[in-house]
Amino acid sequence: MIRACDKKDIPIIQAIINDGAQAYKGVIPDDCWHEPYMPLDELRREVKDGVKFWGWEEDGKLVGVMGLQDVKDVTLIRHAYIRTAARSKGIGGKLLEYLKGKATRPILIGTWAAATWAIGFYEKHGFRLVSTAERDKLLPKYWRAPQRQFDSSVVLVEVEKANKAHEGH
Numbered sequence: 401m402i403r404a405c406d407k408k409d410i411p412i413i414q415a416i417i418n419d420g421a422q423a424y425k426g427v428i429p430d431d432c433w434h435e436p437y438m439p440l441d442e443l444r445r446e447v448k449d450g451v452k453f454w455g456w457e458e459d460g461k462l463v464g465v466m467g468l469q470d471v472k473d474v475t476l477i478r479h480a481y482i483r484t485a486a487r488s489k490g491i492g493g494k495l496l497e498y499l500k501g502k503a504t505r506p507i508l509i510g511t512w513a514a515a516t517w518a519i520g521f522y523e524k525h526g527f528r529l530v531s532t533a534e535r536d537k538l539l540p541k542y543w544r545a546p547q548r549q550f551d552s553s554v555v556l557v558e559v560e561k562a563n564k565a566h567e568g569h
């Protein structure tokens with residue numbers, strides 16, 4: 401079951417992110433890895449900055465989360481994490497499709513270039529990678545992160561709404 405998360409869920413959201421982020425260990429550049437991957441104060445700041453989370457609940461417990469953040473003229477998908485034990489059962493796909501339906505603006509996703517599984521997952525759900533030149537314009541415009549992280553990241557755009565936005569111009 402998909403449900404909206406609220407402030408009470410912040411500790412469990414943090415636990416899910418930090419569990420899910422273990423997938424990056426040894427994969428992303430070593431100097432980009434830190435533990436906990438998501439400190440509590442950073443997550444609280446993200447929520448304050450407008451990241452709204454939805455989660456997948458099973459037997460009354462959240463096992464996966466995904467966030468949306470409206471920034472300027474686009475919507476970002478932020479912090480998509482499914483607990484390691486609950487992965488590859490379609491939960492991530494259901495959450496992503498649900499959030500795609502909620503967003504009315506063009507949707508962008510930023511992730512680690514080394515997270516090839518995540519890139520494949522997003523491509524399966526109607527996103528395409530943008531060029532490096534486009535990435536270099538989009539990352540500083542819509543995200544806040546160190547340049548080192550930008551250099552190790554990719555950006556994907558949801559094809560359907562991006563095309564519509566383009567036609568509208």
Ligand SMILES: CC(C)(COP(=O)(O)OP(=O)(O)OC[C@H]1O[C@@H](n2cnc3c(N)ncnc32)[C@H](O)[C@@H]1OP(=O)(O)O)[C@@H](O)C(=O)NCCC(=O)NCCS
Pocket residue numbers: 420421423479480481482483486487488489490491492493494510511512515516517518520521524
């Ligand atoms: C990416 C993620 C959110 C997908 O959620 P999920 O519930 O596992 O996704 P689904 O079951 O709907 O889809 C699974 C698909 O994702 C991709 N995928 C997920 N994990 C994978 C892995 N370890 N290796 C390769 N592909 C993987 C595959 O395309 C897979 O399809 P398949 O099951 O047919 O092989 C989840 O795997 C996750 O939390 N990963 C670790 C954190 C992460 O990378 N988050 C993305 C941050 S932007």
